[in-house]
Amino acid sequence: MNDILGYKGKNVVVTGAASGMGQAAAQLLVDLGASVHALDIADISVPVEQSLKVDMKDAATMDAALSELPGEIYALFNCAGVPSPPFSALDTVLINFTGLRYLTEALIPRMVEGGSIASIASTAGMGWKPNLQRVRDFLSLDNSFDAAVKWLQENAAEVPDGYGFSKQCIIVYTMSQAKELAQQGVRINCIAPSPTDSGFMTKLKGEGQIPEEAVALFLPSNGRYATGEDMGSAVVMLNSELARFVSGNNLPVDFGYCAEITMGQRDDLLGLA
Numbered sequence: 001m002n003d004i005l006g007y008k009g010k011n012v013v014v015t016g017a018a019s020g021m022g023q024a025a026a027q028l029l030v031d032l033g034a035s036v037h038a039l040d041i042a043d044i045s046v047p048v049e050q051s052l053k054v055d056m057k058d059a060a061t062m063d064a065a066l067s068e069l070p071g072e073i074y075a076l077f078n079c080a081g082v083p084s085p086p087f088s089a090l091d092t093v094l095i096n097f098t099g100l101r102y103l104t105e106a107l108i109p110r111m112v113e114g115g116s117i118a119s120i121a122s123t124a125g126m127g128w129k130p131n132l133q134r135v136r137d138f139l140s141l142d143n144s145f146d147a148a149v150k151w152l153q154e155n156a157a158e159v160p161d162g163y164g165f166s167k168q169c170i171i172v173y174t175m176s177q178a179k180e181l182a183q184q185g186v187r188i189n190c191i192a193p194s195p196t197d198s199g200f201m202t203k204l205k206g207e208g209q210i211p212e213e214a215v216a217l218f219l220p221s222n223g224r225y226a227t228g229e230d231m232g233s234a235v236v237m238l239n240s241e242l243a244r245f246v247s248g249n250n251l252p253v254d255f256g257y258c259a260e261i262t263m264g265q266r267d268d269l270l271g272l273a
């Protein structure tokens with residue numbers, strides 16, 4: 001097959017590869033001939049080149065994985081993440097953003113020219129504009145878990161929604177990094193998925209006790225939950241050769257949900273317009 005997406009024989013790193021969107025991305029990348037290096041706290045079933053156990057809120061486990069990963073990386077897929085509830089606001093920000101930033105900044109020096117980073121944010125992070133100063137304060141900290149924990153504990157009252165904040169951080173971080181990475185010939189983007197049928201959704205509705213009717217308010221007008229494959233495909237597309245001039249974007253992957261809000265066609269429950 002013509003390698004139109006440009007992944008054949010390239011080293012790619014996928015976090016959250018055990019389930020849902022990350023699993024779907026990892027499988028697609030294997031099918032496309034990439035050399036997939038998969039990271040997760042859980043067991044990984046996709047037949048990848050290398051599976052490594054990491055806990056995204058534990059720097060030591062990421063340092064151990066970093067020592068095993070290849071010296072040259074073409075693409076990074078930041079897919080690992082958890083919902084809050086049931087996870088605490090603190091753990092959610094540490095896993096969803098601080099760990100993502102820690103790993104990303106450790107891998108950037110290994111990224112080849114023409115390489116690319118794609119992360120999974122959320123529609124829940126689309127209301128970042130009114131909160132930009134707080135997000136910037138958090139992003140201006142040292143890239144360390146100690147600094148993040150201290151700030152999050154001191155600012156707990158201002159960050160009641162750990163999940164939304166973690167995703168706002170991914171979106172603002174993506175846009176903030178684009179300039180410096182462009183000088184290295186590396187791209188960075190993220191996606192904002194609408195509700196997706198995955199382990200995450202099971203946890204949110206089950207242990208998090210969020211009722212079905214509440215989640216359904218955020219479904220696109222096709223009335224559908226997305227699949228992990230719907231989102232895995234979107235990040236594989238963004239990190240591919242076909243998107244080689246696309247950087248610094250947050251792409252809503254929501255079958256038009258955000259567009260409907262921007263056009264005043266449905267209630268702006270997340271304050272994103």
Ligand SMILES: NC(=O)c1ccc[n+]([C@@H]2O[C@H](COP(=O)([O-])OP(=O)(O)OC[C@H]3O[C@@H](n4cnc5c(N)ncnc54)[C@H](O)[C@@H]3O)[C@@H](O)[C@H]2O)c1
Nearest residue numbers: 016018019020021041055056080081122195196198199200
């Ligand atoms: N499912 C949704 O409705 C939805 C919507 C918007 C955004 N998202 C985001 O999509 C991303 C992927 O989630 P998903 O829906 O595929 O859910 P999922 O639960 O199926 O997959 C998440 C993966 O992350 C891994 N993970 C969780 N905590 C970890 C940790 N501490 N260290 C390492 N790995 C860890 C899990 O083991 C799992 O393999 C997440 O960042 C999530 O926030 C999900």
